Amino acid sequence: MKQFLARYRRHELDDNVNFLATWIDDRTGYQSAWQWWVRHSTPVRPSWWNVTGPLLISVALLVAITGIGLAATYSPSSDHAWASVQFIESIPGGGFLRGLHYYGSHALVVLFGVHLIRLILTAAYRSPREIGWIAFLLLIPIVATAAVTGNPLSASGKAVAQIEVEGNIIGAAPVVGPILRTLLHGGSSVGHLTFIHLYLLHVLLLPLIGIGIGKLHIYLWLRNSRAAEHLPDEERSEIRATQRFMTAIAITIMFAALGHLAYHYGAPLDAPADPDLAQEPRPEWYFFALFELRSYFTGTTEFLATQVLPGVILGFLIVLPWIDRILARPVAKGMRMLLVIIGLGGFAYFTYLPISRDHADEHYQEFLVESAELGKRADFLAKAEGIPPGGPVELLRNDPKTRGPALFVTHCASCHSHIGKDALDIVAKKPSAPNLGFVASREWIAGLLDPDRIAGPEYFGNTAFGKAYRDDGYDEMISYVKEDLYGDLEGDELAARKEEVRKIVLALSAEAELPYQAGADADDIDAIGDGRLLLSGEKGEVGCADCHPYRGAGYEGYPDLNGYGSQNWLAEFIANPSHERFYGDRNDRMPAFKPEQGDSPQNVLSEQELLLIVDWLRRDWLMEQPDTSESPSTDKSEPSGSPPPDEAGSSTEAA
Structure with a gap:
């Protein structure tokens, strides 16, 4: 009875x-x-050629x-486009989704060519x-235009x-x-309307437009294809199964x-995108050939390479069926082979030229590295602190690690260098003031x-202090350190004095409260306490309060060591180094960079x-990783507590 009911229900379901x-x-x-x-x-015979479609x-x-x-969370606005893309990258699966779209679009270009x-x-x-x-x-041209309108939507510096x-x-095209x-731009320059227009397109x-033309192409191709209708059903089924298997393998790969x-x-x-950041724009690789051809034309003739030439090639391909028809079969076959060889070879050659040139260009390679670092830094800041009210452009503008070096080069590097192990080296052409790499650190004060x-x-x-010492044989600070700090001390007395100086170094550097040195300062709190007593003259004979104000001791007229x-x-100090708290007359x-409120x-x-x-000088910025580095000093007798590693080994020569 149960078997009967099961068969009945199955037949009823099938019916x-x-x-x-x-009904449908x-x-x-x-x-x-x-x-x-x-x-x-179903093709006449299975072939790997048939998988391209x-x-x-x-x-x-x-x-x-x-x-x-991606469109579900994207905002087409110059103020919010980058932030929305960064948000997509930060949500689970968002980066993978965007990666599929990015690499899929590149694969689409390649497959169109194949x-x-x-x-x-x-x-x-x-x-x-x-x-x-x-x-x-x-x-x-639909796919090419889609690439042109899609690439800038991230609103990055490169995209803009x-x-x-x-x-x-x-705009170079006549009329x-x-x-x-x-x-396209929505005005005379790239702005808010640009992203709306690009997004709409x-x-x-x-x-x-692409779907409409694509459906027409597929329908006409199938309608006029050489199908295997004349073959027996069994053979046709076998061909269909084999071709589907080959297609499935290709799609899977x-x-x-x-x-x-x-x-x-x-x-x-x-x-x-930030107008203050330099850019060296390059198109995507599939436009490199046009990018190279464009360099052979100038001014108002550029459109010949970027618009007329592609139009001529497209026009030739459109009339190719009729050209082929008037040629003998062997000649037509040779023409097709020659057309592919010339087209593919020319594309490869003119694509290779700018790639090889950029690869050999050290300046451009440095620019690529710097751009990648800035991109990572902006992404990190956005994840750590969110997007500022002023928009994504403020991420790097408010970041000491990014903006500090540029400001230093502009305003400080005419006199000061910034050199140190694991630091961003900025070298003044004619240094005339102290090196400020890791200023106020233990190593610097030592x-x-x-x-x-x-x-x-x-x-x-x-x-001028060094010149006075060389010319006159005397300058208070230089003479004291070179002649009086250690004097003629020897043996145990010299060792004791060095230990006192070591503690003074620790104490004076601790006044700076450098973030990268906080752990070392906490570990050496007792030695720092002794150093403060030495600095103020309450202990020992090597204090600094005879010339410098420090914790209630000393007097005005020389650089104040409180909070040094x-x-x-x-x-x-930078605002007004001539203030009586610092160097006075x-x-x-050194000029006053901010003398007024x-x-x-x-x-x-x-x-x-x-x-x-x-x-930036204090390396007081948001760190990607906590500082676990050891001292850059190789001399273990030097004070510990050094800065963390920074941009490795890069160097800038400042005017």
Whole structure:
């Protein structure tokens, strides 16, 4: 009885399914459409050449689906575009989704080229396929335009520079060029409307046009294909199964490769666009050939390389079926082979030239490294602190690690160098003031109190104090360190004095409260306490309070040692080094960078710029990782507590 009921229910279910399928087919005709598709898509024989079309469609669908996912959280605005892309990167799976879209779009360009080569070599444009051939060719500028409108949507510095260059290329065309550029940019330059126009083109208009032309191409191709209808059913089924298996293998390999690239590398995201950051724009690799050809033309003739030449090539391909028709078969075959060789070879050659030139350009390679570091830094700051009210551009503008070096080069490096192990080296052409690499650190102060170094170029050697010592044989600070600090001490007395100096170094450096030295200062709290007593003259005979104010001891007129090297001390010193708290009338040439409060025209630096320089000198910025580094000093007798590693080994020569 149970078996009977089971069979009854199964037959009843089958009948219901068949009824529903018949009902839908009566109203849509999907079954006949499917049979038509199967009948026309079965090739005469299985071939790996036949996988290029399905591969192209599959990757196009992948790009479209991932694009829809990205559009769900993207904001087409110059103020929010980069932030929305960074948000996508930060959510679970967002980076993978964006990576699939990025690498899928590159694969789409490659597959268009491969499919085009296949169609040419197999003469798949011959009658009656001319219209389908033309439809495919019309998809090429659609895909190229989609790339041009999609790449800038991240609103990174590179992206904005690219769309500015591409807008200028479009604007170089006679008559309509300036109009098209204005429509693309939404004005005379890249701005808020630019991203709205790009987004509209990339997400709505171009996909609609591409889908329409693509459907026409596929329909005409299948309608006029050489299907295997004349073959026996059994053989046709075997061919269909084999071809589907080959296509499945190709699609699996392609999707696995795209997934690997998206997961392990992801799509790049450069720093937000900022007019203050230099750019050296380059197009994506598939536009390098046009980029190179453009360099052979100048001024108003550039459009010949970027618009006329591609148009001529496209026009030639459109009329290729009719050219082929008037040629003898052997000649036509040779023409097809020659066309592919010249086209592929020319594309490869003109793509290789700028790549090889950039690879040999040390300046450009340094720019790429710097751009990558800025992009990582901006992403880190956005994740750690969020997007500032002023927009993504403020991320790096408010970052001492990024902005500090640039401000230092502009305002300080005419006299000061910034050199030190694991530091960003900035070398003044004619150093005339102390090296400020790791200023106020234990190593820096130890060098200042070293008789062999204080009068050297690292400290006072190139200053008026060093000149006075060389010319007159005397300068208070230099003479004291070189002649009186250790004097004629020997043996145990010399060792004891060195220990006192070591504690003074620890105490004076602790006044700076350097972030990278906080752990070492905490470990040496007892030695720092002794050093403070030595500094103030309450203990020992080597105190500094005879000349410097310190914790209630000493007197005015020389640099105040209270808070020496701290943010407040450095900011006030740079603002006005001639203040009585610092050098007074003994100041050696250093200008006052902010002598007045507020935004006085007498101020060279704003309050924000001043603090950015100070925090950079103190290495007081948001760290990607906690400091676990050891002292850069190889001499274990030197005080410990050194700065963490920074940008490795880079160097800048300042004017």
